[in-house]
Amino acid sequence: MKYPKIRELKEAVVSLLSPAYTSSFPKKAHTPFENFRGKPEVNDKECVGCETCSHVCPSKAITIVDNRETGIREITRDFGKCIFCGMCQEHCITGKGVILSDKIFDLAVFDRTKIVEKQEKDLVVCKHCSAIITTADHIQYLHKKLGPKAYASILNLNLLHEKLELAPREETDVEIKDGLKRKDMFNIICPNCMRSVLIEYI
Numbered sequence: 001m002k003y004p005k006i007r008e009l010k011e012a013v014v015s016l017l018s019p020a021y022t023s024s025f026p027k028k029a030h031t032p033f034e035n036f037r038g039k040p041e042v043n044d045k046e047c048v049g050c051e052t053c054s055h056v057c058p059s060k061a062i063t064i065v066d067n068r069e070t071g072i073r074e075i076t077r078d079f080g081k082c083i084f085c086g087m088c089q090e091h092c093i094t095g096k097g098v099i100l101s102d103k104i105f106d107l108a109v110f111d112r113t114k115i116v117e118k119q120e121k122d123l124v125v126c127k128h129c130s131a132i133i134t135t136a137d138h139i140q141y142l143h144k145k146l147g148p149k150a151y152a153s154i155l156n157l158n159l160l161h162e163k164l165e166l167a168p169r170e171e172t173d174v175e176i177k178d179g180l181k182r183k184d185m186f187n188i189i190c191p192n193c194m195r196s197v198l199i200e201y202i
């Protein structure tokens, strides 16, 4: 058809003269609606580095790299991959480590590395078998949650002893009996090799 229909012409004129149906962003600041799921905001003091959020993130936006040599766990959150599903917040073991902002939504950048955030946490590494147990913050969080029950676990007991400075220092090498060293008892902290260490020394 050579000319537009009258109905289409009318719709175009009405649309041109009507206010925008959506918000005027970016001309005017946009106010998100209630319960809006925006950028996940990390609270490093409340995050214990347990890695749960990296397991539940469907878009693999959260990655964990453990370095035995340095004893550091590096947590990387790439918000360029985030789909704002809220799974990390829902499954965070402390409930406060990561919370989706209801205000921050504008993440457009020219350089994608600007929306990548990193955290570092100290690792607990077994001195016998070099297995990575978890982070020191995670263990301390479990101590607080368990209260006196923490003493039921050899792992927790040993770390509590170290914290209270009841455990012998590395340089102390006190022999008890039959070659059994007191520091060896305190070094039994690893669920990975605990059994073999017990068999070896007892």
Ligand code: SF4
Pocket: 040, 056, 057, 058, 059, 060, 061, 062, 081, 082, 083, 084, 085, 086, 087, 088, 089
């Ligand atoms: S909101 Fe969803 S996609 Fe984004 S980091 Fe959390 S779990 Fe991953």
Ligand code: SF4
Pocket: 046, 047, 048, 049, 050, 051, 052, 053, 054, 091, 092, 093, 094, 095, 097, 098
């Ligand atoms: S689940 Fe929570 S505490 Fe664990 S690493 Fe993620 S944000 Fe931190």
